[in-house]
Amino acid sequence: MKSIFSLIGKILYKILGWTYDELPEYWFKKQVVVGFPHVSNMDTVLAFTYMKIAKIDAKLLVKAEWFFWPMSIFLKSLGGVPVKRDRSTGFVDKIVEEFNKSDKFILAMVPEGTRKNVARIRTGFWNIAKGANVPIVFWYLDNKEKRTKWLGYMMPGEVMEDDLLKIRDIYEKAGYKIPLNGHK
Secondary structure, eight states: OHHHHHHHHHHHHHHHTOEEOOOOTTOOSEEEEEEEOOOSTHHHHHHHHHHHHTTOOOEEEEEGGGOOTTHHHHHHHHTEEEEOOSSOOSHHHHHHHHHHHOSSEEEEEOTTOSSSOOSBOOOHHHHHHHHHTOOEEEEEEETTTTEEEEEEEEOOOSOHHHHHHHHHHHHHHHTOOOOBTTOO
């Protein structure tokens, strides 16, 4: 079944005019994948489609408002996980616990948290990766070239702000400026 979904995903990418990097050699059984930029709902379609192309069993965070019937059935079947962004719910701790009890767990998210312009990114991805002691893997949706790219990875260090600057530099080299106002 995974092969059929992979083929359908490849066809969809071709129809949309997008290409993609193959999974990188540094792919891990446990990791937090962050994707930038988040400019349209199509980003989510591209992410879910790539997961099927690459036959990745990952969980992708999606705002809770999208989980209404019948959309919730569809999103959950693709690996979507609802996240409430308007209040603290202990979500980071729950996800760290999921990492700790699993042999394999891949979580994907967009740290901008919205398609609107933001002054600073959300840092839950770093807290999750740090708490679970897993790498952060960088995915880039290059809208100019219409290609999804892997840019590398890092293990979270001791100081989040230092890591955010390193991540900013990685994405700037690829052509995207991450909003870090409020961070160093």
